[in-house]
Amino acid sequence: MTTPTTPDAARAIAQGYAFTGPALDLGALLWDGRCLPDASVRVPLGMLSRHGLVAGATGTGKTKTLQLIAEQLSAQGVPVFLADVKGDLSGVSAPGAAGDRVARRAAEVGQDWSPQGCPAEFYALGGIGPGIPVRATVTSFGPVLFSKVLGLNTTQEQSLGLIFHYADGKGLELVDLKDLRAVVAFLTSEEGKGELKGIGGISPATAGVILRSLTAFEAEGAGPFFGEPEFDTAELLRTTEGGGRGTVSVLELAAVQDRPRLFSTFLMWLLADLFEDLPEVGDLDRPKLVFFLDEAHLLFTGASRAFLEAITQTVRLIRSKGVGIFFVTQTPKDVPAEVLGQLGNRVQHALRAFTPEDAKALKATVRTFPTSPYDLEELLTGLGTGEAVVTVLSENGAPTPVAATRLRAPRSLMGPVAPEALDAAVKGSARYARYAQAVDRESAYERLSERPTPTPTPMPAPAPATRKREERPGEEPGVVEQVMGSGVFQSLARSVGTQIGREISRSLFGTSKRRRRR
Structure with missing residues (x-):
């Protein structure tokens, strides 16, 4: 008054x-x-x-x-x-x-x-x-936000989105930074070139820039921010x-x-x-x-x-x-x-x-x-x-x-x-x-690094990069190549439709949509 x-x-x-x-x-x-x-x-x-x-x-x-x-x-x-x-x-x-x-x-x-x-x-x-x-897990953080923290340009941001799309579809869970680094490293390797071409024509140079940015980001001490429990x-x-x-x-x-x-x-x-x-x-x-x-x-x-459009x-x-x-x-x-x-x-x-x-x-x-x-x-x-x-x-x-x-x-x-x-x-x-206590469970890094295990089921036809290796007698296959040809990886690739393997639905920021108990 x-x-x-x-x-x-x-x-x-x-x-x-x-x-x-x-x-x-x-x-x-x-x-x-x-x-x-x-x-x-x-x-x-x-x-x-x-x-x-x-x-x-x-x-x-x-x-x-x-x-x-x-x-x-x-x-x-x-x-x-x-x-x-x-x-x-x-x-x-x-x-x-x-x-x-x-x-x-x-x-x-x-x-x-x-x-x-x-x-x-x-x-x-x-x-x-x-x-x-x-x-936060890398998967839930999503490619748009990750592009912001890595300082990527528009083309690189779009390419990172395709890499997330690839990992989602293959059931390669991105929990911490080493998981994302492992997936990008595989796609930029000799063995992964065929896969890289199959996810939208990302250039090896762009994928290489993303990998270097990610490695530098990890070296700056960003690792503890990503992981579980989320x-x-x-x-x-x-x-x-x-x-x-x-x-x-x-x-x-x-x-x-x-x-x-x-x-x-x-x-x-x-x-x-x-x-x-x-x-x-x-x-x-x-x-x-x-x-x-x-x-x-x-x-x-x-x-x-x-990023600005997503904030708005x-x-x-x-x-x-x-x-x-x-x-x-x-x-x-x-x-x-x-x-x-x-x-x-x-x-x-x-x-x-x-x-x-x-x-x-x-x-x-x-x-x-x-x-x-x-x-x-x-x-x-x-x-x-x-x-x-x-x-x-x-x-x-x-x-x-x-x-x-x-x-x-x-x-x-x-x-x-x-x-x-x-x-x-x-x-x-x-x-x-x-x-308080971080948990490091099996995810993309471990799956791409593990040694092949014997499997009684017939192996599918090898990828072009694998065939090229097999035509050079006496040369041992690479670790990633072995993983791609292993029963473990093939089983993983067939897991579309399961909780891990199905493609993740993503939001405005590219963050994953997760159902929570409220």
Whole structure:
């Protein structure tokens, strides 16, 4: 509620945020240099699945904003996923620390502040860093995402897709990196040339580039990220006993900051996997899950057209599965226009205009906001830490008026928890025992490397490469050639229609579609 002395424009803005249903409190309206604690700026809970953007220059408070939204979602029973790139979000699990700054902010915005942490689980890619290991099999990761992490061009990406198609059809399970390397190595070998020609005319040179990129990728230490047990993304949908509070899943990425292409692509695998598993639900009164992708520009750096199209399609469609995505980055221009157009909620922190390029970006950002009584160009460069320009979707789906906002203080700890507390939380989790130990079972590498075994059944006619070998008496056949001619491999090739042998159905990202027990 505003007072009679509040200007008409400010009252009209405040009225735009007076929702009747459940909503999250972002802060209080700023007008003419004053904070109006009775004029709350809010976002309807049901609109959090319409995606959003949290943007602003370094040090303006983006991390605290996503923490503020995340803890309120958890309190409303909505699970949350946080990509913690800088390693400063583990504090969401612990009660905040009272102090003069927090008390002053709470008084300014009319917040009844008390410390409270959220139920949280901590994960780490491949177990590198503090967290329960998160792994994916190469098969489920798929060729489009793999092309992104390997830095392949469009032609090479298409060729990798055909290689996955070949492995799928032959029942060669791609569990870890050595499996994919074994398949590509076979197809580039003398013995595999015939097979290579049979899967779409991939040139040996292109296959060789893929193999070298894969070998270099493995040498960089990427192996632990791929394998089994594969992470079940259903873990991200958990709530506390009785569904009271949503679990905050924090993916700790600080230990792999030097591999941004890998971890940003892994985040898209998580989304793609959820997209394939979750049923259509339409509009809900609250989301099933909300993702916060920090340093979101890393998703799009060096991305192929196919990758960008897949992201756009996923963002567009996953809303109907009840999943919201918030991109957290420095400027809106970090996010492609096709993706930006899908984002209904926006919290824009201060922007800097120190260079002509900055000034140009500022003007472009101002043009993306609805018409406003504020001088947004001046306002966006003058906002303080913990202040932002907000516009969200109202309960009827229309954009709310642009509101300069002083944001609330998070109730959880604004900073990381102690390392020993984080380690105890990880090892005390019920999920730690399930995912901690890697499993290396028989898959494509072992099948292509194993020695032939005697078989009583007649051997089929040899492949051309094998025939050429047999015409050279006294020369021993190669290992891969022996495998291709063995009963084991022939049995494997005939296994189309079985759980392992049938071709895998793939999604927008080329990820495999797997049925999960929900």
